[in-house]
Amino acid sequence: MDYQPQLVVVKIGSNVLTQEDGSPDRDRMASLVKQIAFLKEQGLQVVLVSSGAVAFARNNIKIEDKTESVVRKQILASVGQIDIVQSYKELFMQEGHQIAQIVVTPQDFLSRRHYLNIKDCLLGLLNHDIIPIINENDAVAVTELMFTDNDELASMTAAMIDADTLLLLTNVDGIYRGHPDDPASKLIEHVGQKTSGVSRYIASSKSTFGRGGMASKMKMARKAAYLGIHVYIANGNRDNVLVDFYHKRLKATYFEPESAKPNPKKWVAHSDNYTKGEVVINEGAKEVLHAEEAASLLPVGIVGIVGNFSKGDIIRIKDENGEKLGLGKAEYGSKKANERIGLSNQKPIIHYNYLYLFKYHSL
Numbered sequence: 001m002d003y004q005p006q007l008v009v010v011k012i013g014s015n016v017l018t019q020e021d022g023s024p025d026r027d028r029m030a031s032l033v034k035q036i037a038f039l040k041e042q043g044l045q046v047v048l049v050s051s052g053a054v055a056f057a058r059n060n061i062k063i064e065d066k067t068e069s070v071v072r073k074q075i076l077a078s079v080g081q082i083d084i085v086q087s088y089k090e091l092f093m094q095e096g097h098q099i100a101q102i103v104v105t106p107q108d109f110l111s112r113r114h115y116l117n118i119k120d121c122l123l124g125l126l127n128h129d130i131i132p133i134i135n136e137n138d139a140v141a142v143t144e145l146m147f148t149d150n151d152e153l154a155s156m157t158a159a160m161i162d163a164d165t166l167l168l169l170t171n172v173d174g175i176y177r178g179h180p181d182d183p184a185s186k187l188i189e190h191v192g193q194k195t196s197g198v199s200r201y202i203a204s205s206k207s208t209f210g211r212g213g214m215a216s217k218m219k220m221a222r223k224a225a226y227l228g229i230h231v232y233i234a235n236g237n238r239d240n241v242l243v244d245f246y247h248k249r250l251k252a253t254y255f256e257p258e259s260a261k262p263n264p265k266k267w268v269a270h271s272d273n274y275t276k277g278e279v280v281i282n283e284g285a286k287e288v289l290h291a292e293e294a295a296s297l298l299p300v301g302i303v304g305i306v307g308n309f310s311k312g313d314i315i316r317i318k319d320e321n322g323e324k325l326g327l328g329k330a331e332y333g334s335k336k337a338n339e340r341i342g343l344s345n346q347k348p349i350i351h352y353n354y355l356y357l358f359k360y361h362s363l
Contacts, residue, residue, distance in 0.1 A: 003145030011154035016236030077138030174253025228260030277307030296348035
C-alpha cells in the first residue's frame, strides 16, 4: 500500500460479529469500534456497513416453527436492527463519536437522482464528523428486491461516495490457494489488474451466518478495484485488523485498483440487477467498445432492441451470440432507439461516461 487512505468503507460480516452458537460477539464488536475510532483519530473518514442484525435478535425472540422463512427473517432483522445499532451507538459514544443509521434497498439506487440523494446524505454526515452505519432494510427486502449481500452494498457505497478504500472483513485472512484451514495453503496477497484464474481457488459455500460467500466478495472486490478503489479482503476476527491496515502491515488479499472512474460510471457498474431492456450490437460495435480508446455506443452498431425502456433507464448490452457485454444508461427510449437502428450520424444511445463493460472484472 503506497497511498494514504482518507475515505474508507469498512464492511463487517455476520461471521465476524457472531459467535459459534449464533449469539452476538459483543467483545469483537467493541474491539472493532475502538479500531474505527483509532482510524478517525488519524484523520480518516469512515463509513461502516455492518451485517449481523439477525444474529442480535436470534436469542432474544421466540418465533413459531410454522412461520415461513421470509417472515421469520423479517421479524429477526427488524428486531435485531434496533439492538445492533443501539450497541454501536453506546460503544461509539464511549469513544466520543456520534453515529447515524441509514437503511436502504436496491430500489434506492435505481434512480440516478435518488442515488445522488443518498450520496449527499452520507457526505453530509461525514462532513459533520458523524460515522454513518449503512445497512440493507432487511425488514422489507424479499428475495428479488435484495442486494446479493452486504458485500455488494459495501462496494456500491464505496463507489457512490468516491471512497479510496474498501475493507471487506470476514472470518479468514483473504483468498487462499487451497482451503484456508489447510496449513499448506498460501494466502493470495496481491491481485493485480491483469491477474486471472483466482476464482478456481474459491469454494462456492456461503458463510455460516451471512448471505455472501468468498466468490461474491471477490466479484465485488474486482468491480470496486476496476472503478479505482483499493480493496482488501481481511480477517475481522484478527486482533487490530484495522490498526494493522493503517500501519500498512495488514495480512490480507489486496486488490490493486485501476485508474479512478467518473461517478456516473460507478453508478452504472452496480446496476446489473435493475436493467429495463437490452441492445444487441454487431461485431464492429463490439470491437469499438473494447478498443483501447474510449468510445460511446452509436445506433449504427445496433442490430436489435429488446424490451421497453425510457431515457435514463439502465440497459444491458449483448452481442449477436447473446453474450452479455456491459451496461449503460439510455440516452433515449426504446421507441426512438428502434427508429435509429443501424443509422449513422446519430446521437449515441449510451455515452461513454455512462458505459460499463463486464470484461474489466472477469474472474
